[in-house]
Amino acid sequence: MTLLDLPQTLPAPGTAALVRLLHPLVRAEASAEAAASATGAVVDPADLEQAVWLRLLERAAGGGLLADPARWVRDTVRSEARRARRTARRESPYRDESAADPSGCPERAVLGADQRRVLHAAVDRLPAPCPRLLRALFSPADLTYREIAGELGMSQGSLGPIRSRCLGCLRRMLAAEVVAPELRGKER
Secondary structure (H helix, E strand, C coil): CCHHHCHHHCCCCCHHHHHHHHHHHHHHHHHHHHHCCCCCCCCCHHHHHHHHHHHHHHHHHCCCCCCCHHHHHHHHHHHHHHHHHHHHHHCCCCCCHHHHCHHHCHHHHHHHHHHHHHHHHHHHCCCCHHHHHHHHHCCCCCCCHHHHHHHHCCCHHHHHHHHHHHHHHHHHHHHHHCCCCCCCCCCC
16 A cells, blocks of 8 residues: 555645655655665665655645755655664664574573483483493583593493494484374375
8 A cells, every 4th residue: 555545644635646746756866865875874765765755744734835846855865865874873783692592592492401301311211331321422521532431441442333332222212202294295
């Protein structure tokens, strides 16, 4: 819906005709002024157009007639562009790191805690050497293979093959618990 669709709500009877007459000029001036932004501040031509139409309607509601509409449009577009650039230079982005980070949201925290609970439960169900080995490998202390082998009483060379078998067993266990999604629209 545009201003042209609502002629009965316009404040003056000649405003609709003026809008139709000035529309191409306003669009061209706003596009040219937005492209001529030398300061690097981005000015949207649609925002400039909207500001000019608003100023025109305010002026028409106040009863002020335009002596030279084309000159008024050019001057208004330029003044609105200057105002928009000043505003853009003074604005700074809102830097709230907690709001920008989606991993800190409560839903993700609950889902992460649930996934960790399921993983720990699955690790506890693994055969004998696996739970201790996986906990040692993924501990926050970041132990080396030599330290893990000494802690578990195993040879350092056997940690890799045992770890591989434990992770394979864990993968099969978790795959059995998680049902694979079916193809949509396919009935069997």
